[in-house]
Amino acid sequence: MIKITLPDGSVKEFIAGITPMEVAKSISEGFARNVISASFNGMAVETETAITTDGSLVLYTWNDKEGKKAFWHSTSHVMAQVLEEMYSGIKLTLGPAIDNGFYYDVDFGDQKIGEADFKAVEDRILEIAREKHEFKMRPVSKAEALAIYKENEYKTELISNLEDGTITFCDHSTFYDLCRGGHIPNTGLIKAMKIMSVAGAYWRGDEKNKQLTRVYGISFPKQKELTEYLELVEEAKRRDHRKLGKELELFAFSQRVGQGLPLWLPKGAALRDRLEQFLKKAQKKAGYEQVITPHIGQKELYVTSGHYAKYGADSFQPIHTPTEGEEFLLKPMNCPHHCEIYNTTPWRYKDLPKRYAESGTVYRYEQSGELHGLTRVRGFTQDDAHIFCTPDQLDSEFKKVIDLVLYVFGSLGFENFTAQVSVRDLDNPDKYIGSVENWEKAEHAIISAATDKGLNFIIESGEAAFYGPKLDFMVKDALGRQWQLGTIQVDYNLPERFDLTYKGADNELHRPVMIHRAPFGSMERFIAILIEHTAGNFPLWLMPEQAIILSLSEKYENYAEKVLTLLENHEIRGLIDNRNETIGRKIRDAEVKKIPFMIIVGEEEEKNGTISIRRHGQEGKGNSTITVEEFAQIVNEEISKTLKTFDV
Ligand SMILES: [Zn+2]
């Protein structure tokens, strides 16, 4: 008999050789019908793998991330089979599942695959799927595996790096593939699939290697789910921040300036400035002090901090001075600079905490193929701050940072988020620096702060950095996509490396604890997420233009000017469309610009000293005629619903 531990902690006894599917059936037949994959002791296994030792078993359905992974990876096997069938002589390499679907990297030789070919491949995949072929693993010796793949240099390379006795193939239908495992029971579960795109990809991601063709696909257990997914993809395209950023005139890129280096246009710069001012205002209340540090620093600074070891060789190379032989690096992180600011003064425990904040621009090299709009860039600005406190202050400081992060999310309309607390792996204490006592304090501080603040959080053991535990916030956007925002990290390492001290009540020198935190993370990435989350309909307080005045004809130009001045007196951002165009045309153009309020002025309005208001996106609804004062009240009320003042 063997003992199997299930995720709920229950332990059940079974005869050795039982399969995950049989365990599922022992729980309930209904549950077993939904089980599509499993993991045993943290390793992906097949639902038909015989279990012969004690251990913990997790059974997955389509609703689990791991279940989807097995589903999509299994589909990549069927796709590989079809590609091999339709394009003879191609060489298969790797076909993993990704966040949305899967891909297979293929060396097509002289052949090509394009969009026109997708339909035929999809049809054939579904045809094979309907035949309900089982996925079955089989062990293969290294010599045999090398012989089978002697014509395929990619698989040969993969096999060469594996140990004899650990090599397995997965069979289904007439197809086999080198594979570690982790499949769904049979192809019949795949009811809908689509090839999404093809792209070039270097073998093993190295540009010195041969370029392969990456075929992306996705599959589902129901046709309806594929339809919904494709609608979501279309909506994501409409909301793509690169497209909207151009239409709303927020930012641009110039090949002359360089790839991955965004240029903020006036409207985008103003929007970003509003975000920064908003945060600065809250931070001031929370006791932060603004600092400013240079964009470069001596190489030694980053050697001391350890960043050189982490970013050095794979990032921008040192800048050399013409004569003195000095070496500078573009700043990859603001932390070392802030440590040196801390070090300018001898501190006493009563002076702490010190909270230094900076909109700090940092530079990190990304391969050109990795660059993507504002989400992957080579230069970006962090809403960074470092808190230096005593270990006893950690608890309350952590809570204050959470308050600030929640305030930021609330003011920007991110309501759906979860948090993850990353703590030590208690079985590997050697992996971490800092005293056990301090780690316990820090982990306790984070967990109690998260609990106190009512966060929906999970605890992940072993996910902490070697230098301290952390709390990460994951927000879900309007399309249901997860983004990691706002990290709060406790750090025992930099205070050590920079020899930071303070004098305690005992008159002895002690090490402060450091907290790194950035609610937005990077301004660039955050604004990209915000654009896609809101589709460019930012919260009213953030909108580049809140109202546009549309005059019915040039005759009312003076009145339009007068209204604009009144708006400005009420701190409402507005502009006038005075073009000699029809009102219909002016409304359509204002709609495209997503300006929240259209203010229409003509004879009637001028005579009565009123304005007619029309809301963006509310076609067909009548205009309401009000005074500018009444309008200002509507705007302020709406703003105060999202933008509250930060209370400490
Ligand atoms: Zn596989």
Ligand SMILES: [Zn+2]
């Ligand atoms: Zn930092």
